[in-house]
Amino acid sequence: SQQGEEDPQALSIQEGENATMNCSYKTSINNLQWYRQNSGRGLVHLILIRSNEREKHSGRLRVTLDTSKKSSSLLITASRAADTASYFCATGAYTGGFKTIFGAGTRLFVKA
Amino acid sequence: EPEVTQTPSHQVTQMGQEVILRCVPISNHLYFYWYRQILGQKVEFLVSFYNNEISEKSEIFDDQFSVERPDGSNFTLKIRSTKLEDSAMYFCASRAGQNTGELFFGEGSRLTVL
Numbered sequence: 477s478q479q480g481e482e483d484p485q486a487l488s489i490q491e492g493e494n495a496t497m498n499c500s501y502k503t504s505i506n507n508l509q510w511y512r513q514n515s516g517r518g519l520v521h522l523i524l525i526r527s528n529e530r531e532k533h534s535g536r537l538r539v540t541l542d543t544s545k546k547s548s549s550l551l552i553t554a555s556r557a558a559d560t561a562s563y564f565c566a567t568g569a570y571t572g573g574f575k576t577i578f579g580a581g582t583r584l585f586v587k588a
Numbered sequence: 589e590p591e592v593t594q595t596p597s598h599q600v601t602q603m604g605q606e607v608i609l610r611c612v613p614i615s616n617h618l619y620f621y622w623y624r625q626i627l628g629q630k631v632e633f634l635v636s637f638y639n640n641e642i643s644e645k646s647e648i649f650d651d652q653f654s655v656e657r658p659d660g661s662n663f664t665l666k667i668r669s670t671k672l673e674d675s676a677m678y679f680c681a682s683r684a685g686q687n688t689g690e691l692f693f694g695e696g697s698r699l700t701v702l
Contacts, residue, residue: 507689518592518679518693519631526689564631568689573643574619576691578631 482565482582490587495552497582499565500545507568508541509576510550512561519564522550557588590614594680594694601701604669609697611663611680619683620663621691622655624648624676631679637663670701 483498499508507526511519525532525541525548532539538551552559564581568574593612601607613620622634635655636643642655652674654666663682667674677698681691 509689509691511691511693513631516677516696518695519681519691521690521692524689566691571644573636573638574683574686575633575636575644576621576689577633578623580630 479567479577479579482563482579484582485580486583486585488585488587489555491555491557493555495555495559495584495586497550497563497565497584499548499550499579501548501565501567501579502546503567503569505543505567505569506574508539508548509566509568510537510539510548511564511566511578513564513581514561522563524568552584555584555586557586560584560586590692592680592682592692592694594678594697596697597695598698599700601670601699603672603701607667607670607674607699609665609667609678609680609699611665611694612661613663613680613682614684614692615661617682617684617692619643619685620655620657621681621683622665623679623681623693625679625696626676634665634678667699670699672701675699675701 509524510522513519536553541548562581564578566578568576620637625631634649635645677696679696680694
């Protein structure tokens, strides 16, 4: 399936440390995105990387994409307590219409 | 900043009742989506909508579900006869255009079926 799967399912780190989350998927994609969700709230788009890109940065976020391995990683540097949230990778592809499919997410807890 | 708005924020209904969840996507966006998230679980794709018709739907989106864009601003999800397992958070999202991938989500409508 197109669906991304994140690893680890949960991650607990100290403030100031880096957090790395991984995502794997199964089919060809047009882009891969990362979203953040605070508990019970809507998802917020963080960053998008296209299938012909290998790395992208946005502030403290760094995303890599390896289409040969069908995997991506999200690195959050110098984490803060406010980064505590669930992070989802989502793959975008044309399958008739354009569909974005989400993985199960990584729950990140940053301890102050 | 433009945002996607959803109403109601929470609805409690009896099994078998019809429910309509409403969304106002960002005004110049062309693509509209419904997703659902059962508590603590993954965000599941339900349906995509473009040019006043369904582009794609998942296996979850069976005959009990329908979507409509009745007036050019609202985008509604109707569940005809709710089941207990329909209890979930329902998120509406919109996307600007063909060459943009970013989805803008509303805050969700929590549906509780008793």
